[in-house]
Amino acid sequence: MRPPISVIELTDGIETVSVIGLEKNTGKTVVINRLLREFRKEGVSVGLTSTGLEGEKIDQIYLNKKPEINVSKGTYFATSEKDFHNRRFSATVLDLRDYRSPLGRTVFARAETAGKVIISGPSILDYLCETVKTLKSYGCDKVLIDGSTSRLSPGAPRISDGIILATGAALSMNLEELVRKTRFAVKLISLPGAERELRNRLLPLEIGVWIDDNGVFERLSSSSLTASYSSTDTVGKTIYINGSLTSSVLLRLAEPGTRVVIRDFSCIFVDEQTLVKYERSGGRLEVVYPANLIAVTVNPYSPTGFSVKSRELVEALEKFISVPVIDVLEETAN
Known part of the structure; x- marks a missing residue:
């Protein structure tokens, strides 16, 4: 295996990071929470949004408990009216935009206390781009985008400066197929730019x-x-x-x-x-616009109970992928 590197180190010099999952339950929320926690320790001002529904307590397909998104005091976030009203912590509304979705308009807010939140931001890319700009206008040093499952568009270069791709056992019960699918996604994201x-x-x-x-x-x-x-x-x-x-x-x-x-x-x-x-x-x-894939993270556990050996999965991916491959669950435990 390659020398260990923390996922937080990979975001140095990158303002907007999209965390994209190749399947549900591949560890996107774990990655987001890890970044939020580390940024808080370093005193970095953070903005957070999503292109779908992220942070729910129960998985809507497998009905298993999921990790929720934890924001700290001073975190800026953009979510739907419905999920903003359902929060259980104090927050100040900064703006309300008519980026409509089935869950209502988009609320821009700042957390005044720590708490758990469901992030359901705009799914249309133009709205997402405006949301990122608005969060940056509040003075955010970093903006994190929790990308919808299997949708790569939040990582588009006009939106994000860097991409973290989350994969894992939920993508396939076969290690060879899991590696193949991940390798193909990495290949698309890493296509070379024209001169x-x-x-x-x-x-x-x-x-x-x-x-x-x-x-x-x-x-x-x-x-x-x-x-x-x-x-x-x-x-x-x-x-x-x-x-x-x-x-x-x-x-x-x-x-x-x-x-x-x-x-x-x-x-x-x-x-x-x-x-x-x-x-x-x-x-x-x-x-025309090449993307910047900064890391691939793995979750060796599937919600169905199937799992793979973390070290075996990381080493199998490292044979084909040049960017760091990190088991964030293992990193968090340490």
Whole structure:
């Protein structure tokens, strides 16, 4: 195993951190609580929000008890009206935004005493981006985003400066499959960025699919997305997709030397088999805005009672993943 490193050390110099889980019960809340506790010790001002419902006492699927989010005095947070009113600690309302969800508008508040809270922030990325900006405007040194399960978009570079990916036994009862699924997610998040000259040419382009024709990007018609690309020679071409990339589209572009560029990894909805086939054909996949994965955390326990050996899981992931792999449950116990 690699030399131990604390998850808190990895956030140095990073203002906004998204904690994303590949499945429920992979330890996101444990990571959030660890960071909140360490930031409090260091006197760091923290803002907290979520892209879903986080901090509930009972898991809605397995009905097992879950760790709740613990905030301390001075913590800033953004949550829904419903969950704000259900809190059991003193807090000052700072703002109320019409970022509507089934749980009501978004309340921005500061905790005046310590307590447990359910965070149910905005799920729309534009609202999430504004929420982060608002929390920073209160003087927060760090903003933590508790990302919804299986949704990678909160880690998009326009939202987050760093990503912590939570995985674990809840993702699969088979160690090999668990590692494979985690490795694929890490690969998508860690896609390389296109060179600066190309990025500068792509940034002004509108939503759509564009192909480089002798140094000039031409927009393809919308019908080209569902039709065969046989009429267009994509061999050795650069194609920019300013929108979502799906498996069906990527398969049509599986030609030697083809380079597909996407805005960022959160726009990719491609399965592992398709990406492997595309790369084996000689294609490259890059992004305009590369993300910053700072760590992978593991929870060796599943809510069904299944578990894996922590050391075995960490070592298996370290063979394929360059960023630190940390068992936060073990770290917390120490």
